[in-house]
Amino acid sequence: MKLNIRIGHGFDVHAFAENRRLVLGGVDIPHTMGLLGHSDADVLIHALCDALLGAAGMGDIGRHFPDSDVQYKDADSALLLAHVVKLLEAAGWGIGNVDITVMAQVPKLAPFVADMRVRLAELLLVDQGEVNIKATTTEKLGFVGRKEGIACEAVALISRL
Numbered sequence: 001m002k003l004n005i006r007i008g009h010g011f012d013v014h015a016f017a018e019n020r021r022l023v024l025g026g027v028d029i030p031h032t033m034g035l036l037g038h039s040d041a042d043v044l045i046h047a048l049c050d051a052l053l054g055a056a057g058m059g060d061i062g063r064h065f066p067d068s069d070v071q072y073k074d075a076d077s078a079l080l081l082a083h084v085v086k087l088l089e090a091a092g093w094g095i096g097n098v099d100i101t102v103m104a105q106v107p108k109l110a111p112f113v114a115d116m117r118v119r120l121a122e123l124l125l126v127d128q129g130e131v132n133i134k135a136t137t138t139e140k141l142g143f144v145g146r147k148e149g150i151a152c153e154a155v156a157l158i159s160r161l
């Protein structure tokens with residue numbers, strides 16, 4: 001039996017670096033360090049793109065936006081997410097809800113979560129209630145705990161349009 005709903009999971013990591021922006025969920029966050037990447041290194045949006053592409057059986061973000069392609073140098077990841085939403089729509093998939101966990105020892109993200117939900121809901125073409133964002137430290141353990149970078153996991157539910 002072919003189900004009308006599917007689930008996907010995404011995971012991404014980017015290292016902290018000096019003189020870089022910190023952009024998470026399409027929102028600029030003031031911090032002493034930013035994230036290193038070929039694009040703007042929005043680790044949250046990258047994990048979310050992978051969750052959506054995974055749910056649709058469409059591979060991963062690197063397949064659609066190769067980091068060897070100069071057109072994605074310093075790319076705005078919000079535009080990549082908007083493109084992924086279009087790809088899903090063209091394949092007959094609508095987005096149900098997404099749940100995201102950002103692992104960051106610093107900075108404190110709670111004050112920015114509301115803005116991220118607004119931005120992501122706009123990009124995903126869903127109500128804000130369908131976008132949940134959580135943040136956690138790793139209690140000073142591992143690369144996240146040593147403030148070497150930020151990791152993010154996302155899950156997404158999609159359904160047949």
Ligand SMILES: Nc1ccn([C@@H]2O[C@H](COP(=O)(O)O)[C@@H](O)[C@H]2O)c(=O)n1
Pocket residue numbers: 103104105106107108109110111134135136137138139
């Ligand atoms: N970068 C972060 C990490 C955590 N939070 C908020 O603090 C709460 C407690 O964090 P734990 O690591 O002890 O689980 C967490 O539930 C978040 O609300 C944050 O805002 N930014």
Ligand SMILES: C[C@@]1(CO)OP(=O)(O)OP(=O)(O)OC[C@H]1O
Pocket residue numbers: 012036037038039040041042046061062063064065066067068069072073075
């Ligand atoms: C977003 C892309 C775009 O070139 O580049 P990066 O910013 O390096 O991000 P990463 O998650 O390592 O790889 C995915 C790429 O598609």
